[in-house]
Amino acid sequence: MIASIRKAAKVAMVAGLLFTASCSQPAPDAKRTEFNIGWSIYAGWMPWPYAQQAGIVKKWADKYGIKINVVQVNDYVESVNQYTAGKLDGVTVANMDALTIPAAGGKDTSAIIVGDYSNGNDGILMKGAGDMRAIKGQQVNLVELSVSHYLLARGMTLAGLAPTDVKTINTADADIVGAFASPDVKVAVAWNPQLTAMKAQPGAKMVFSSADIPGEILDLLCVDTATLKANPNLGKALAGIWYETTALMTRQDAEGKAARAAMAKLAGATPEAFDSQLTTTFLYADPKAAVAATDAPALVTTMTRVRDFSFSKGLFKGASSADAVGMSFPGGKTLGDAQHVTLRFDDSYMKMAADGKL
Amino acid sequence: MRLVNRQVGRGGRVLLGAAPILLLLLVYIVMAASRHAVNPADKILPLPGAMAESMSALLFVPDQLTGQLVFWADTLASLQRLGIGLGISTLMALVVGLSLGALPPVRATFGPLVTGIAVIPPIALLPILFIALGLGETAKVALIVIGIAPVMIRDIAAHVAALPREQIIKAQTLGASSWQVMIRVALPQAMPRLLQAIRLSLGPAWVFLISAEAIASDVGLGYRIFLVRRYLSMDVILPYVAWIALLAILMDVALTFLSHRLFPWAHGESH
Numbered sequence: 134m135i136a137s138i139r140k141a142a143k144v145a146m147v148a149g150l151l152f153t154a155s156c157s158q159p160a161p162d163a164k165r166t167e168f169n170i171g172w173s174i175y176a177g178w179m180p181w182p183y184a185q186q187a188g189i190v191k192k193w194a195d196k197y198g199i200k201i202n203v204v205q206v207n208d209y210v211e212s213v214n215q216y217t218a219g220k221l222d223g224v225t226v227a228n229m230d231a232l233t234i235p236a237a238g239g240k241d242t243s244a245i246i247v248g249d250y251s252n253g254n255d256g257i258l259m260k261g262a263g264d265m266r267a268i269k270g271q272q273v274n275l276v277e278l279s280v281s282h283y284l285l286a287r288g289m290t291l292a293g294l295a296p297t298d299v300k301t302i303n304t305a306d307a308d309i310v311g312a313f314a315s316p317d318v319k320v321a322v323a324w325n326p327q328l329t330a331m332k333a334q335p336g337a338k339m340v341f342s343s344a345d346i347p348g349e350i351l352d353l354l355c356v357d358t359a360t361l362k363a364n365p366n367l368g369k370a371l372a373g374i375w376y377e378t379t380a381l382m383t384r385q386d387a388e389g390k391a392a393r394a395a396m397a398k399l400a401g402a403t404p405e406a407f408d409s410q411l412t413t414t415f416l417y418a419d420p421k422a423a424v425a426a427t428d429a430p431a432l433v434t435t436m437t438r439v440r441d442f443s444f445s446k447g448l449f450k451g452a453s454s455a456d457a458v459g460m461s462f463p464g465g466k467t468l469g470d471a472q473h474v475t476l477r478f479d480d481s482y483m484k485m486a487a488d489g490k491l
Numbered sequence: 492m493r494l495v496n497r498q499v500g501r502g503g504r505v506l507l508g509a510a511p512i513l514l515l516l517l518v519y520i521v522m523a524a525s526r527h528a529v530n531p532a533d534k535i536l537p538l539p540g541a542m543a544e545s546m547s548a549l550l551f552v553p554d555q556l557t558g559q560l561v562f563w564a565d566t567l568a569s570l571q572r573l574g575i576g577l578g579i580s581t582l583m584a585l586v587v588g589l590s591l592g593a594l595p596p597v598r599a600t601f602g603p604l605v606t607g608i609a610v611i612p613p614i615a616l617l618p619i620l621f622i623a624l625g626l627g628e629t630a631k632v633a634l635i636v637i638g639i640a641p642v643m644i645r646d647i648a649a650h651v652a653a654l655p656r657e658q659i660i661k662a663q664t665l666g667a668s669s670w671q672v673m674i675r676v677a678l679p680q681a682m683p684r685l686l687q688a689i690r691l692s693l694g695p696a697w698v699f700l701i702s703a704e705a706i707a708s709d710v711g712l713g714y715r716i717f718l719v720r721r722y723l724s725m726d727v728i729l730p731y732v733a734w735i736a737l738l739a740i741l742m743d744v745a746l747t748f749l750s751h752r753l754f755p756w757a758h759g760e761s762h
Binding site: 237278301303305314317 | 532
C-alpha cells in the first residue's frame with residue numbers, strides 16, 4: 134500500500150515538474166514575429182481596435198514583417214494584470230497603474246506612446262450644493278487605490294484638506310452608477326463612461342475634475358522593455374498605427390466622422406456620447422506634441438506626485454521609501470532608484486513618427 | 492482484491508488525504524520558485540516568506556488611519572455579515588418552509604413566488620437593492636439572504652411535504668390540530684434537514700458575501716481581496732483565500748457535529 138503511494142507520488146512529482154516546465158513562457162528578449170497588445174474600453178484607447186478593424190494594424194505590421202494581435206480585455210485591471218503576468222506584450226494603461234502594477238511588480242516596462250491625458254474624463258461628483266471644501270467629513274465612494282483615488286487626493290490637497298478628512302468606501306466601477314443612485318451616497322469619484330451617466334442624475338454636481346489638473350492623468354501604451362529591445366520593429370509599427378489612426382479620427386470630414394462612429398460602436402456608445410467623451414480627452418494626435426509632453430519637466434513633477442501618493446497608500450509592497458521603484462525619462466533623467474529602473478518613458482518611437490521616419 | 496472492497500484504515504486515510512494537498516503545495520512552491528528565479532519581484536506566485544511578511548503586517552500592526560488590526564477587523568466584519576445572513580435565512584427556511592410543506596393552501600399561494608425568487612440571479616438586482624436598502628450592512632446581508640433563503644425554503648418545504656402521510660393521519664387520529672401536526676410531527680423531522688441545508692448553503696453564502704463586499708465596502712475579507720487584487724498582491728490574496736476556506740471548513744464540521752449530537756436518530760446511529 135505505502136509502496137504504491139510512494140510510486141504514485143513519484144509519478145505525480147515528475148508530472149508536476151513537466152507541467153511547470155510546459156507553463157514557462159518564451160524568453161521576453163527573444164526575436165519574435167507575433168505580438169499581443171491588450172486594450173480595454175476607454176475613449177482614449179478606441180483607436181487601437183478601430184485600427185485593427187480598418188486594416189491599419191495589418192498595414193504597418195506587414196511593413197515591418199511582423200504580426201500584431203490587438204486583444205480586447207473586458208476588465209481594465211485584469212488587462213494590466215495579464216500584461217504583468219506576461220500574457221500580453223503590451224497594454225493600454227494609465228500612468229499611475231503602469232507604475233504601481235507592472236513596474237512595482239518588477240516588470241521592466243516602457244511607455245512608448247503617450248496617447249492622451251484626461252481632461253475632465255475623471256471627476257468628483259457631489260449631490261446638492263457645495264464645493265470641494267464641503268467634502269470634509271463626508272463618505273466618498275470610489276474605486277480605492279485607482280486613478281480616482283489619486284484625483285480625490287489632489288483635489289483635497291488643492292482645497293487645503295487633509296486625506297483623513299474623508300472616509301473612502303471602495304466601490305466597484307461596474308456598480309458605481311447604481312451606487313450613486315442610492316440616497317445614502319453623497320459624494321463619488323468616477324471616470325467615463327460612468328461619470329457621464331452619474332452627472333445626468335438630478336442634483337449631481339461636479340466639484341473637481343481632471344481638467345483642473347491637466348496632464349497629470351496620462352493614458353499610455355506600455356510594452357515589455359526586453360521584448361521591445363529585441364524587436365524594435367514592434368515599437369515602430371505601433372507608433373505608425375497610432376498616429377495614422379489618430380490623424381484619421383481627428384479629421385472633421387466624412388471619413389473622420391465615420392472612423393469616430395466606428396469607434397463609438399466598438400465602445401458600445403452612441404456617436405454623440407463618444408464625441409462628448411473625446412472633448413474631455415486631450416488626445417495627442419500630433420507626435421510632436423506628444424514628444425514635447427514626454428520631454429517636459431512637468432512629466433517628472435507629475436510622476437513624482439503619483440509616486441508619492443502610491444507609496445503613501447502602500448502600493449510599493451514592502452518598499453521602505455518612495456524611491457524603491459526607478460523611473461527613467463527622455464534625456465537621461467531618472468527618478469527613484471537609478472539602479473533598478475522598471476518604468477521607462479521612451480520617446481524615440483514618437484520622435485520617429487514626428488520626423489516622418491517610420 | 493477489488494478496489495470497491497478495499498477499506499482504508501485510519502492512518503492510511505490521513506496519509507492518503509494529505510498526499511494531494513501536500514503535492515499541490517509542492518507544485519506551487521516549485522512554480523513560485525521558478526518564477527522568482529526569473530523575476531525576484533514577481534507578484535503572481537509569491538513565496539511563503541513574502542506571504543508571511545505581508546500577512547504579519549495585517550495581523551499584528553494597527554492600521555494608521557483606523558487603528559485596527561486589519562486582518563481581524565476584516566474577519567470580524569465578514570463573519571458578522573455572514574452570521575446575520577445565515578441566521579435570517581435559517582429562520583425564514585424554518586417558518587416559511589414548514590408552512591409551505593405542511594399546509595397545501597399556503598403552498599398553492601406562495602410556492603410559485605418562492606420558486607420564482609429562487610431562480611433569479613440576485614447579483615442582477617443590485618441597483619434595486621442599493622436604492623431600496625442603501626449601501627450599508629443591510630444591503631450586504633440582504634444579498635446573502637436573497638441568495639440562499641429561497642433555496643433553503645424550498646428544500647425544507649419539499650422535505651416536509653414528503654413526510655409519510657400515515658404520520659399525519661395518525662397524529663390527527665390522536666386528536667392533533669394542524670398547528671400540533673406542524674409543531675410535533677413536521678418540525679422535529681425538519682430540524683436535521685435544516686442543519687443539512689445550512690451546510691449546503693455555506694458555499695453560496697460565502698460567494699454572496701464576498702460579492703457584496705466587493706461592490707461597496709470599507710472592511711471585510713472580500714473587500715481586502717478586491718482592493719489588493721488591483722495590484723496583483725497575491726501575497727495577501729492567497730492567505731485570505733486559505734483563511735476563508737479554513738473558516739468554511741470549520742463551520743461545516745461544527746454543523747455536522749451539532750447535527751450528530753442533537754439528532755442522532757437522523758444519522759442512523761444506534762441509541
